[in-house]
Amino acid sequence: xxxxxxxxxxxxxxxxxxxxxxxxxxxxxxxxxxxxxxxxxxxxxxxxxxxxxxxxxxxxxxxxxxxxxxxxxxxxxxxxxxxxxxxxxxxxxxxxxxxxxxxxxxxxxxxxxxxxxxxxxxxxxxxxxxxxxxxxxxxxxxxxxxxxxxx
Amino acid sequence: xxxxxxxxxxxxxxxxxxxxxxxxxxxxxxxxxxxxxxxxxxxxxxxxxxxxxxxxxxxxxxxxxxxxxxxxxxxxxxxxxxxxxxxxxxxxxxxxxxxxxxxxxxxxxxxxxxxxxxxxxxxxxxxxxxxxxxxxxxxxxxxxxxxxxxxxxxxxxxxxxxxxxxxxxxxxxxxxxxxxxxxxxxxxxxxxxxxxxxxxxxxxxxxxxxxxxxxxxxxxxxxxxxxxxxxxxxxxxxxxxxxxxxxxxxxxxxxxxxxxxxxxxxxxxxxxxxxxxxxxxxxxxxxxxxxxxxxxxxxxxxxxxxxxxxxxxxxxxxxxxxxxxxxxxxxxxxxxxxxx
Amino acid sequence: xxxxxxxxxxxxxxxxxxxxxxxxxxxxxxxxxxxxxxxxxxxxxxxxxxxxxxxxxxxxxxxxxxxxxxxxxxxxxxxxxxxxxxxxxxxxxxxxxxxxxxxxxxxxxxxxxxxxxxxxxxxxxxxxxxxxxxxxxxxxxxxxxxxxxxxxxxxxxxxxxxxxxxxxxxxxxxxxxxxxxxxxxxxxxxxxxxxxxxxxxxxxxxxxxxxxxxxxxxxxxxxxxxxxxxxxxxxxxxxxxxxxxxxxxxxxxxxxxxxxxxxxxxxxxxxxxxxxxxxxxxxxxxxxxxxxxxxxxxxxxxxxxxxxxxxxxxxxxxxxxxxxxxxxxxxxxxxxxxxxxxxxxxxxxxxxxxxxxxxxxxxxxxxxx
Numbered sequence: 057x058x059x060x061x062x063x064x065x066x067x068x069x070x071x072x073x074x075x076x077x078x079x080x081x082x083x084x085x086x087x088x089x090x091x092x093x094x095x096x097x098x099x100x101x102x103x104x105x106x107x108x109x110x111x112x113x114x115x116x117x118x119x120x121x122x123x124x125x126x127x128x129x130x131x132x133x134x135x136x137x138x139x140x141x142x143x144x145x146x147x148x149x150x151x152x153x154x155x156x157x158x159x160x161x162x163x164x165x166x167x168x169x170x171x172x173x174x175x176x177x178x179x180x181x182x183x184x185x186x187x188x189x190x191x192x193x194x195x196x197x198x199x200x201x202x203x204x205x206x207x
Numbered sequence: 208x209x210x211x212x213x214x215x216x217x218x219x220x221x222x223x224x225x226x227x228x229x230x231x232x233x234x235x236x237x238x239x240x241x242x243x244x245x246x247x248x249x250x251x252x253x254x255x256x257x258x259x260x261x262x263x264x265x266x267x268x269x270x271x272x273x274x275x276x277x278x279x280x281x282x283x284x285x286x287x288x289x290x291x292x293x294x295x296x297x298x299x300x301x302x303x304x305x306x307x308x309x310x311x312x313x314x315x316x317x318x319x320x321x322x323x324x325x326x327x328x329x330x331x332x333x334x335x336x337x338x339x340x341x342x343x344x345x346x347x348x349x350x351x352x353x354x355x356x357x358x359x360x361x362x363x364x365x366x367x368x369x370x371x372x373x374x375x376x377x378x379x380x381x382x383x384x385x386x387x388x389x390x391x392x393x394x395x396x397x398x399x400x401x402x403x404x405x406x407x408x409x410x411x412x413x414x415x416x417x418x419x420x421x422x423x424x425x426x427x428x429x430x431x432x433x434x435x436x437x438x439x440x441x442x443x444x445x446x447x448x449x450x451x452x453x454x455x456x457x458x459x460x461x462x463x464x465x466x467x468x469x470x471x472x473x474x475x476x477x478x479x480x481x482x483x484x485x486x487x488x489x490x491x492x493x494x495x496x497x498x499x500x501x502x503x504x505x506x507x508x509x510x511x512x513x514x515x516x517x518x519x520x521x522x523x524x525x526x527x528x529x530x531x532x533x534x535x536x537x538x539x540x541x542x543x544x545x546x547x
Numbered sequence: 548x549x550x551x552x553x554x555x556x557x558x559x560x561x562x563x564x565x566x567x568x569x570x571x572x573x574x575x576x577x578x579x580x581x582x583x584x585x586x587x588x589x590x591x592x593x594x595x596x597x598x599x600x601x602x603x604x605x606x607x608x609x610x611x612x613x614x615x616x617x618x619x620x621x622x623x624x625x626x627x628x629x630x631x632x633x634x635x636x637x638x639x640x641x642x643x644x645x646x647x648x649x650x651x652x653x654x655x656x657x658x659x660x661x662x663x664x665x666x667x668x669x670x671x672x673x674x675x676x677x678x679x680x681x682x683x684x685x686x687x688x689x690x691x692x693x694x695x696x697x698x699x700x701x702x703x704x705x706x707x708x709x710x711x712x713x714x715x716x717x718x719x720x721x722x723x724x725x726x727x728x729x730x731x732x733x734x735x736x737x738x739x740x741x742x743x744x745x746x747x748x749x750x751x752x753x754x755x756x757x758x759x760x761x762x763x764x765x766x767x768x769x770x771x772x773x774x775x776x777x778x779x780x781x782x783x784x785x786x787x788x789x790x791x792x793x794x795x796x797x798x799x800x801x802x803x804x805x806x807x808x809x810x811x812x813x814x815x816x817x818x819x820x821x822x823x824x825x826x827x828x829x830x831x832x833x834x835x836x837x838x839x840x841x842x843x844x845x846x847x848x849x850x851x852x853x854x855x856x857x858x859x860x861x862x863x864x865x866x867x868x869x870x871x872x873x874x875x876x877x878x879x880x881x882x883x884x885x886x887x888x889x890x891x892x893x894x895x896x897x898x899x900x901x902x903x904x905x906x907x908x909x910x911x912x913x914x915x916x
Binding site: 065068069072073075076078079080083089100101103104105129130131132161162163164165177 | 605608609610611612613676680683686693694695696697698701703711712715735738739740742743744745
């Protein structure tokens with residue numbers, strides 16, 4: 057490397073670093089992109105694949121008829137148990153339904169498989185528990201909120 | 208103010224016939240305590256500042272919970288956490304060396320604060336060999352780093368310590384050369400005299416050819432405090448944490464404290480040598496001194512959060528092939544200008 | 548350096564599986580002479596989940612969500628390779644709109660994946676701020692995916708016969724806005740990183756991968772194109788609508804880390820170009836072909852290959868006529884890049900090891916499967 061090259065190199069190097077400094081400065085002047093999480097929730101889109109819920113028909117009864125379509129569709133056996141009543145009413149309805157959140161891949165194949173639109177994945181993404189049993193949901197904990205009643 | 212206080216109390220003490228050594232000892236303890244408290248408070252501020260600045264540059268918010276909207280007490284909370292953590296000695300560690308290392312690193316970085324002039328005659332002790340004292344003492348922590356690296360019985364730590372030693376030794380040379388320029392110009396090794404010389408003829412950074420010395424000092428100072436692009440001894444993505452990889456809790460906090468104390472010191476000393484220390488209009492001298500120091504600190508942080516890291520051979524090459532010749536040239540040039 | 552008088556010992560340094568720069572759970576057994584790497588032995592398998600074996604016990608649609616977990620940074624391309632193989636077996640024709648939507652998904656994922664590369668590569672070299680910038684722009688893509696597929700990473704939205712659902716209202720506008728923003732941000736990365744003297748010193752001439760060596764080891768994608776070999780599955784064997792689209796296959800002749808880095812940076816620009824074309828040309832129509840509820844492909848085998856952000860990702864499916872595949876095998880590009888890594892690392896320093904490892908951009912999810 058000749059002397060002049062070295063000099064030019066040093067100057068250009070310094071300039072390139074100054075350029076970088078300017079980039080960080082302009083970014084410091086931009087509005088912040090992070091959110092203050094627990095106080096400022098990120099908007100979750102409607103189609104979000106979160107916690108599973110069971111929907112109820114207009115009569116308030118579960119839509120699920122325990123047809124086992126979701127169980128068969130599930131790739132990871134996250135829906136191990138479904139039992140219906142013995143057709144006491146006009147149609148069969150689910151009595152026992154277990155969803156294991158710790159096994160769920162949240163792929164939505166069960167929702168697609170359901171012929172009655174009885175289940176849905178919701179926007180609830182924070183599924184936490186203190187032990188494994190807390191992540192196994194039975195029918196009582198799977199009932200959808202009141203506004204989700206009619207599909 | 209400092210010296211006059213010493214004289215006033217000292218005279219009172221002598222007049223009442225009390226043994227002088229008690230006064231001397233008490234004065235030393237009081238000054239040491241003062242420096243320690245100042246350094247601890249500065250580090251609290253600096254860590255907070257570093258986190259806020261990095262957050263700003265990265266489009267983040269940074270600490271914003273502890274102690275109000277801007278999280279001023281975040282560092283205090285973190286320090287408390289470190290204090291309460293378990294003190295771990297890794298299996299196979301050289302216990303004495305491992306135990307001693309944090310103090311060997313921490314104490315010298317506290318000692319150098321002795322010569323900082325916060326105002327006219329407002330230094331703990333304005334030694335007549337001040338600059339030499341700074342050079343000597345600030346070279347000391349590297350021994351602690353090697354002790355930490357060796358004592359940890361960890362390969363990453365040893366690699367980090369070796370890098371720290373190599374880097375510290377190579378950058379000490381241009382650092383001293385930069386200081387020599389200033390000393391030649393001021394004609395004294397006493398920090399007070401260097402400041403006085405700047406009062407008469409303007410700040411040293413404005414006087415040819417000390418700009419070169421300033422640049423040299425600034426670059427080597429960044430290397431001395433192990434900041435990106437010279438943070439190889441800890442290089443998180445390469446050596447995990449370098450020499451302090453095995454340290455936790457309070458011992459780790461000592462390394463952390465030392466690092467930030469040293470960062471503040473090199474900035475403050477930069478302000479002293481080149482930016483006229485405490486001199487400035489309207490505001491009290493101590494405020495001016497802190498303002499200038501923090502300006503340098505912020506500049507170092509800004510660079511740290513912008514550029515990537517060099518490789519070890521590039522770091523060494525940069526020092527020996529570029530900075531040292533440049534430093535020698537600066538010394539010669541300064542000498543010529545001074546004699547002229 | 549070993550002299551005759553003082554015999555020196557090599558240090559064996561275990562880099563990983565817990566190490567900030569091994570990009571997952573990889574272990575590199577490095578043999579060091581001081582800081583210089585004498586030998587390197589990558590040890591894999593920490594993330595083995597047996598996905599290929601699991602696939603044999605799942606029905607054809609059920610395998611799909613598992614493919615997301617291979618190369619988790621670009622799940623679309625994994626889905627695409629598997630779906631392509633199954634569709635070949637079924638002889639299924641996919642609606643035109645679905646094809647465009649698939650390309651949109653693939654290219655969005657490519658940009659997202661390259662942004663993660665940029666972010667982690669910069670972070671490995673000590674430029675922490677660029678890490679945050681890369682992640683910031685990636686978040687815009689994640690927003691697009693979550694409003695379309697309802698998931699950020701593991702979308703499994705390229706389904707057998709089409710895509711999971713049509714894009715929602717406002718998607719096209721938001722995606723076009725992203726396409727407008729992205730080139731500006733890329734210029735910014737160039738200013739802060741590409742031109743930076745320190746970055747250049749760390750990447751130029753480092754980690755040479757000669758083209759013949761790359762080809763012999765089965766390297767592909769940007770890693771091979773960084774060595775000047777013009778090979779891109781999108782061009783070599785166009786799938787979906789890539790044949791009709793106008794884009795360049797970016798190559799660099801330098802064979803070093805900088806070359807691989809620049810190829811990826813340029814590819815992001817090309818992906819933006821592809822995205823713009825697709826979004827503007829998007830035809831109306833169905834997004835999913837009629838697929839029977841139980842998929843029973845005729846006996847046979849099929850090979851689906853796509854250009855994932857890491858290289859040629861392929862999937863080989865053998866059907867025995869039952870609803871479950873008899874064998875599924877994935878060709879993961881990262882695996883081949885990892886096998887050539889020891890050759891690239893020799894003689895470089897520990898600091899370069901992270902740069903070279905970062906520049907081949909591996910994902911352990913697909914290596915260990």
